[in-house]
Amino acid sequence: PSISDDFQDDGEVAAAKAIYMVSDGTGWTAEHSVNAALGQFEHCLVDRGCPVNTHLFSGVEDVERLMEIVKQAAKEGALVLYTLVDPSMAKSAEQACKLWGVPSTDILRPTTEAIAAHLGVAPSGIPRGAPGRKAPLTEEYFQRIEAIDFTIKQDDGAQPRNLNRAHIVLVGVSRTGKTPLSIYLAQKGYKVANIPIVMGVELPKALFEINQEKVFGLTINPVVLLSIRKARAKSLGLDGEMRSNYSEMDYVREELEYANKIFVQNPVWPVIEVTGKAIEETAAVVVRICHDRKQKCLMPRISKRY
Amino acid sequence: PSISDDFQDDGEVAAAKAIYMVSDGTGWTAEHSVNAALGQFEHCLVDRGCPVNTHLFSGVEDVERLMEIVKQAAKEGALVLYTLVDPSMAKSAEQACKLWGVPSTDILRPTTEAIAAHLGVAPSGIPRGAPGRKAPLTEEYFQRIEAIDFTIKQDDGAQPRNLNRAHIVLVGVSRTGKTPLSIYLAQKGYKVANIPIVMGVELPKALFEINQEKVFGLTINPVVLLSIRKARAKSLGLDGEMRSNYSEMDYVREELEYANKIFVQNPVWPVIEVTGKAIEETAAVVVRICHDRKQKCLMPRISKRY
Numbered sequence A, B: 001p002s003i004s005d006d007f008q009d010d011g012e013v014a015a016a017k018a019i020y021m022v023s024d025g026t027g028w029t030a031e032h033s034v035n036a037a038l039g040q041f042e043h044c045l046v047d048r049g050c051p052v053n054t055h056l057f058s059g060v061e062d063v064e065r066l067m068e069i070v071k072q073a074a075k076e077g078a079l080v081l082y083t084l085v086d087p088s089m090a091k092s093a094e095q096a097c098k099l100w101g102v103p104s105t106d107i108l109r110p111t112t113e114a115i116a117a118h119l120g121v122a123p124s125g126i127p128r129g130a131p132g133r134k135a136p137l138t139e140e141y142f143q144r145i146e147a148i149d150f151t152i153k154q155d156d157g158a159q160p161r162n163l164n165r166a167h168i169v170l171v172g173v174s175r176t177g178k179t180p181l182s183i184y185l186a187q188k189g190y191k192v193a194n195i196p197i198v199m200g201v202e203l204p205k206a207l208f209e210i211n212q213e214k215v216f217g218l219t220i221n222p223v224v225l226l227s228i229r230k231a232r233a234k235s236l237g238l239d240g241e242m243r244s245n246y247s248e249m250d251y252v253r254e255e256l257e258y259a260n261k262i263f264v265q266n267p268v269w270p271v272i273e274v275t276g277k278a279i280e281e282t283a284a285v286v287v288r289i290c291h292d293r294k295q296k297c298l299m300p301r302i303s304k305r306y
């Protein structure tokens, strides 16, 4: 999807189908789910055979606003996907959609109901933003913030003396996605450091002194890396000279071989191939390996306690 | 939830109910949905009246692994929540769970089916990690990475000369959550800069020269801020002297008043109260205001094109 791309339906996109996402909270759960589900329709989205516009309505806490949105959905011929935990709001959404012929689905209800039955406890029915409900300053909150602060400070090889405090250390040549991957993992509470591999620059000693099970190598197909670097050089406005060194095929290949030699010398480091993987896909692999190593249990899995 | 907290069921948590999350992809969609749904059971989770352990199984692409997981779920008395797009895998999960008496729900199916009906197109049935399926290097991918790189560089008032290139500029006293909020927004593709308000330190001139509609003030309840700062000072290991200045009630109040004066002088800046809000809740407010301002349409909403 194109980000922060605001528009009203106009001639050009008249054929686009609209999906409304309505939440009494932030709407991020609906957005995440719809995004994943739309992955199942890439074959027609990509070539614009069936363009889709999504519209996110967050903080919908009263029935008046809800009715306005459903009416607008009816006008636009939109599908309405909602997460509304107050039973009377959910009921209103369902009934209004039925009345105005708007297709609709409660995204989270099956999950909530399955959990309720499993726990033998009824859901509160209280939305996250409800008056009086405050997100508590849990240990997790502080952990996450500390992880983000740490990870920002350790970006791009900074302050190797702190490497021992990292949960995860990522190593790879420029533009293998170390920074976005670090940040993604930091959001999940991991303290991450990333260290660039640059030909002719020695890796910090500290890297080899910490627990080697924390270190992960990233590698990538040279042709893909070249295209990423070309895009990068363009956006940085590098001039011809700089550019050619950084983004010429021979140089890229040589640098990746140099990195691979380092990886061979450090066989404890898992080497992850990032070609064609989205950031969150690589993150899933890293987190899985991390937990498997710590856990050594019968079944690889990532566990949390609520 | 406690993060990266691996454990096997033992005596202490014997009463905890297990939730298995199974995905042919990363599992992040299931995790996000379950996390939101568990918000509906906070009244019993918090005081450990009904502790819950979640276990995430990602990259489950073959039926053998799936069967192992379902068998283990049966042993543990777990609920199985899954996202499996291959119809035969989904069917296998459903049948195996039924056979072994394991409660189960397909988290994403209702959403995917609603979209399929709306678009008049069948879902591909191909999981995101399937061989041959590669995440494309879309414009969105590069935007997101650029936003993250930018946001890291602009943390904590760095390089004010770049402020004009930001989409969003956050202003507030220390520990109002500017950094984690910036990073959260960067992940969504926004270039964010954050600038600390410190008594006796002048704000950068550039802040007042850029488009004022991009600037957001953050404010917080002084008692809550004090408790956050105390936790922070402890984790930083600040000594008594530094600590008292930074985390004494009078100082905190004075600093917040100082910030509020600045906000009053700049009435175009929306001032967001972050007390009791999770990062993603504040992010939802910021993004909504941003889009409303740019859009000026009949209905406030955040739109994307797929």
Ligand SMILES: Nc1ncnc2c1ncn2[C@@H]1O[C@H](COP(=O)(O)O)[C@@H](O)[C@H]1O
Residues within 6 Å of the ligand: A023, A024, A025, A026, A027, A028, A029, A030, A083, A084, A085, A108, A126, A127, A128, A129, B035, B036, B037, B038, B039, B040, B042
């Ligand atoms: N901590 C929470 N407490 C109660 N409800 C929540 C919580 N987190 C999310 N929800 C609900 O889950 C749905 C999705 O949340 P959101 O992702 O904020 O749109 C909304 O209906 C929220 O009200």
Ligand SMILES: Nc1ncnc2c1ncn2[C@@H]1O[C@H](COP(=O)(O)O)[C@@H](O)[C@H]1O
Residues within 6 Å of the ligand: A035, A036, A037, A038, A039, A040, A042, B023, B024, B025, B026, B027, B028, B029, B030, B083, B084, B085, B108, B126, B127, B128, B129
């Ligand atoms: N881009 C995509 N293409 C196809 N399927 C996807 C895509 N993204 C997510 N999915 C599917 O949506 C479900 C949730 O994804 P995940 O969050 O990776 O577990 C899984 O069944 C994935 O296979």
Ligand SMILES: [Mg+2]
Residues within 6 Å of the ligand: A156, A178, A179
């Ligand atoms: Mg980097």
Ligand SMILES: [Mg+2]
Residues within 6 Å of the ligand: B156, B178, B179
């Ligand atoms: Mg900060």
